[in-house]
Amino acid sequence: MRGSFAYLVKQDALRWKRSGTTKTWFWTYVALIAIAVVGIITVWSLKGRFDPLVLLFCTFGFPYMTFMFAYTMLHREWKNGTYGWWLTLPYPRLWLVAAKYLSALLQVLLFYAVCYVVTLLLTLYGKGLDGSLQPDRFFGFAKMTSLWYGLLIAYAPFMLAFGLLSGTVAQSRWKPLMPIMWLGFAVSGNMVLWLSKFWDDRVWNRSDWGAFVTYKWPVWLSVALPSTLLVAILFVLMSAKIVERHLTT
Amino acid sequence: MNGCAVRCESVRKRYGSKWALRDFSVAIPERRITAVLGPNGAGKSTFFRMLCGITRPDAGRVEVLGRTPGWRTNRDIAYLPDRARWYGDLSVGDSFVWAERLLPEFDKERAEQLAAYMGLDPGMKAEGMSRGEEARLMLVLCAARRVPLIVLDEPFAGIDLISRERIVSTLIDILSSREQTVLISTHEISETESLFDYVVFVDNGQVALAGDAERIRAERGSMEQVYRQLYR
Numbered sequence: 001m002r003g004s005f006a007y008l009v010k011q012d013a014l015r016w017k018r019s020g021t022t023k024t025w026f027w028t029y030v031a032l033i034a035i036a037v038v039g040i041i042t043v044w045s046l047k048g049r050f051d052p053l054v055l056l057f058c059t060f061g062f063p064y065m066t067f068m069f070a071y072t073m074l075h076r077e078w079k080n081g082t083y084g085w086w087l088t089l090p091y092p093r094l095w096l097v098a099a100k101y102l103s104a105l106l107q108v109l110l111f112y113a114v115c116y117v118v119t120l121l122l123t124l125y126g127k128g129l130d131g132s133l134q135p136d137r138f139f140g141f142a143k144m145t146s147l148w149y150g151l152l153i154a155y156a157p158f159m160l161a162f163g164l165l166s167g168t169v170a171q172s173r174w175k176p177l178m179p180i181m182w183l184g185f186a187v188s189g190n191m192v193l194w195l196s197k198f199w200d201d202r203v204w205n206r207s208d209w210g211a212f213v214t215y216k217w218p219v220w221l222s223v224a225l226p227s228t229l230l231v232a233i234l235f236v237l238m239s240a241k242i243v244e245r246h247l248t249t
Numbered sequence: 250m251n252g253c254a255v256r257c258e259s260v261r262k263r264y265g266s267k268w269a270l271r272d273f274s275v276a277i278p279e280r281r282i283t284a285v286l287g288p289n290g291a292g293k294s295t296f297f298r299m300l301c302g303i304t305r306p307d308a309g310r311v312e313v314l315g316r317t318p319g320w321r322t323n324r325d326i327a328y329l330p331d332r333a334r335w336y337g338d339l340s341v342g343d344s345f346v347w348a349e350r351l352l353p354e355f356d357k358e359r360a361e362q363l364a365a366y367m368g369l370d371p372g373m374k375a376e377g378m379s380r381g382e383e384a385r386l387m388l389v390l391c392a393a394r395r396v397p398l399i400v401l402d403e404p405f406a407g408i409d410l411i412s413r414e415r416i417v418s419t420l421i422d423i424l425s426s427r428e429q430t431v432l433i434s435t436h437e438i439s440e441t442e443s444l445f446d447y448v449v450f451v452d453n454g455q456v457a458l459a460g461d462a463e464r465i466r467a468e469r470g471s472m473e474q475v476y477r478q479l480y481r
Contacts, residue, residue: 007350015338080337084330088301089351090323245305248264 012103045129052123062152063159064189070104070163094240104160116149155192158228161235168239172246254279254430260309269295271454282444285434287451293434294331297402301328324353327391331402337376341369348390360393381412392423399431442472
């Protein structure tokens, strides 16, 4: 049927939208967290102790979250009891899995974009409040933030594919492999940290938030990142094969 | 197809040490309403899942509409899964759009008529529905498809009497006037017996008895009596 794949992607991506009571609670928690974060930054800034790099430290967990975006997208078909409908859709298994993958990718990109903008806005606010906001330092920080988010986004296809593969393995006769998958999750989640050497002391100066000057891209990272993309493609294909042949349902 | 919508020959399926189907052989006639009956764990749902290609046999041969089951054959099958739930964020109207976009031969107008008859408000979301309302919605999604085979795995499970009666009367109404093969598994035998043209009793992964409903009734009494005799 024409447009079915795009519709599948849209449906999965929009399922992120919460409804009813859950929606109200979700936004209540978002509001509470926002108030707490702004409050903490206000206090720190007034005491002259606000370091915007703290906002980037929070992103260390993003690769793990990226994995979970894809994992839960598949897992919830089983959790919500809708897998029977999903699995009997008359489309190639690769379509079904790829639609989930792309939906998760769209969600992750949106999430990263929101966090990126919020990071810069909070930096403007905090540094404006403590009186140390200077355009060149802010742009230095913005440049560093952009590079770091770029690395996270470049690594996201791999973590998503790994999450998707783990989600399918969990529902298959290969389920005994899950401890290994979780171990892989624990190790790979912070791989971008040590692969990129982005947080090396030579890249930026902890005592000066806007002192970021340059980032030397490790040569082998040019090989590592494209390799993770290839592995991601392989993982998506493997997920489709598992859905086709090895589910325990 | 030789007059058969479904044909299984010596099908075996095992989950761990437990046999779900063992030398399971059956030929189900087309354009008739067939009941697949048996106690819990008899293998009915495994059989239905095989027809939709979700589960593969370890051995033996399964043919549905003359082909090996898989995602391609699901174009011609409307399947209501066992213990299924519907997407909570979709309203009745959204669900029909979903089905129109993804399920071949889905007749949206027919679905809207059926939903009205079943007392489903188009704006109602599945997450706010009672179990009976959700079951009716899922049944409408299957019944509104103009496909050769409809497979309903326990469509009455956990549903109150009034909803059950409404579903049965809808099934009689829509299925008697069409050229579709329908497979239903249910434990509500006495309420649904009038629907069946053909019956397959399954026990321990094997066919215990199969035949025309009329003939079985004439020879052995009501389906409920036969059920008690077989599974006592």
